[in-house]
Amino acid sequence: MSIRTQYLTLLHDLVALPSVSAKHESLPETAKLIADALRGLGAEVLYDDTYFAPFIIGKLTSNVPQAPTVIIYNHYDVQPAEPLDLWDSDPWQLTEKDGKLYGRGVDDDKGNLTARLTAVAEYLSEHNNQLPINITFIIEGSEETSSQHLDDYLAKYQQHLSGDLVIWESGGKNANEEVEIFGGNKGIVTFDVSATTAGHDLHSSLAAVVDSAAWRLTQALATLYDENGHITVAGFYDDVTPPNSREIQLVSALPLTHDALVAQHEITAPLITDKTGDDLKSILYFSPTLNIEGIESGYVGEGVKTVLPAKASAKLEARLVPGMDPEKTLLQIKQHFQNRGFSDILVTKTLGQPGYRSDMSDPQILRVIDVTAHYYKAQPVVIPTSPGTGPMYYIHEALGAPIASLGIGYANTNDHAPNENIRLDDYNQHIDVIKALIRSYEK
Ligand SMILES: [Zn+2]
Incomplete structure (x- = not known):
């Protein structure tokens, strides 16, 4: 069996395990399979299941002194795979069709992960089991539930990392x-906001003299933005790390336009940036956000109910850029409600993590860009930060190294959605790129 086939079999076995962290399912079984694969590669494996999900470190050491x-x-x-009826194949069965592999x-x-294991295995077999660099795999099992305890694991194994x-x-x-290469992501703080205006729901004739909780809450929320689309929370933007000239240049080279964005998502509301006149791309990548994720109050069922709801609640999030602290941002928002006369509004934190951007001029990042450009015979699109969130900050804090994000996906990969899939060509190309990256360190 070729090495590529061997690790595709591993991918098949991994997909067959429904390791849904939100349901705390199959996590140790999946982690053990990966730990075994790392041992099979010759890695020294540290396996720890102290917290929510097992954490694995696999270390391959070069015989080259002072190797990077x-x-x-x-x-x-x-x-989770739900909704199951929208899948064309069993999400827990790796299924090949038309050059694509399907499965959650x-x-x-x-x-x-298996593409990278393949790359290292092939390199080792082609080079007498020697690597020009040390390679450390860090594999966690809680990324889809905000990487809980990742920072604890990283602190525990600091000396290996x-x-x-x-x-x-x-x-x-x-x-x-x-091909895209990302170097960072935004942070986030999520929180619940609620208003209670009476001991119980009231007859709505009382609306002549008392506001419902729905009004109270929406009035409070409405103070968070001004008419120019700026967040009005005092100090909110104070700690924002402004983009450097390379970051500005990289983002301004991205093909995104106002019209394309509107068309892609069928957006019918005016964009916030129309009001400010600021550059759309720069705002998307380098500005924090404040969003209402959901809002709930009163009666929204069939027909009519003339009620004055006593409770209203909403879920909010702020996407943070580097420099901003989740706790401090939340305090500023609480203070904002106090200052605007809404001290009765209750704010409760749910999750938080800071954002991070790599130095895209770091020689190691330039190496990844070079290797990728050489392999594909085209310059990759280099993006200093994803507008989304991930635990890069913690990894960077623990490891002190710049981060490059690249992989096997394409525009219709459907991550998190039904019919998640990859194209085998992209998969094989990523294996080649990782091998070329290892080869670039040969003396
Ligand atoms: Zn992921």
Whole structure:
């Protein structure tokens, strides 16, 4: 059996385990399979299941003195497969069709992991079992539930975790088939906001003299933005790390336009940036956000109910850029409600993590860009930060190395959604790129 086939079999076995962290299912079984695969590669394996999900470190050591260390970060947990009726194949059965592989986690993130294991295994077999660099795999099982306890594990194994470059879990090609490399992501703080205006729901005739909780809450929320689309929370933007000139240049080179964004998502509301006149791309990548995720109050069933609801609640999130602290941001928001006369509004934190951007001029990042450009015979699209969130900050804090995110995905990979899939060509290309990256360190 070829090495590629051997690790595709591993991918098949991994997809068959429904390692949904949200349901705390199959996590140790999946982690053990991966630990065994790492041992099979000849790695020294540290396996720890102290917290929510087992954490695995696999270390391959070069015989070259003072060799640099590349750290490869992946996760083995996946999103739930529901709604099951929207899948064309069994989500827990790796299914090949028309050059594509289908299954939950095939891109996010089990396929990226097996592609990298394949690359290292092939390199070792072609080079007499020697590597020009140390390679450390870090594999967690709670990424899809905000990487709980990842920071605890990283602190515990600090002495094993120094490196020169981190290869992040995933990435891929955009809708124009260009390869993308990301160097950061935004942070986040999520929180619940609620208003209670009476001991119980009231007859709505009392609306002549008392506001419902729905009004109270929406009035409070409405004060968070001004008419120019700026967040009005005092101090909210104070700690924002502004983008440097390379970051500005990289983002302004991205193909995104106002019209394309509107068309892609069929957006019918005016964009916030229309009001400010600021550059759309720069705002999308370098500005924090404040969003209402959901809102609930009163009667919304069939027909009419003339009621004055006593309770209203909403879920909110702020996406944070580097420099911003989740706790401090939340305090500023609480203070804002106090200052605007809404001291009765209750704010409760749910999750938080800071954002991170790599130095995209770091020689190790430039190496990844070079290797990728050389392999594909085209410059990759280099993006200093994803507008989304992930645990890069903690990995960077623990490892002190710049992070490059690339992988096996493409525009229709459907991460987190039904019919998650990858194209076998992209998968094989990523194996080749990781091998080329290892080869680039040969003296
Ligand atoms: Zn992922």
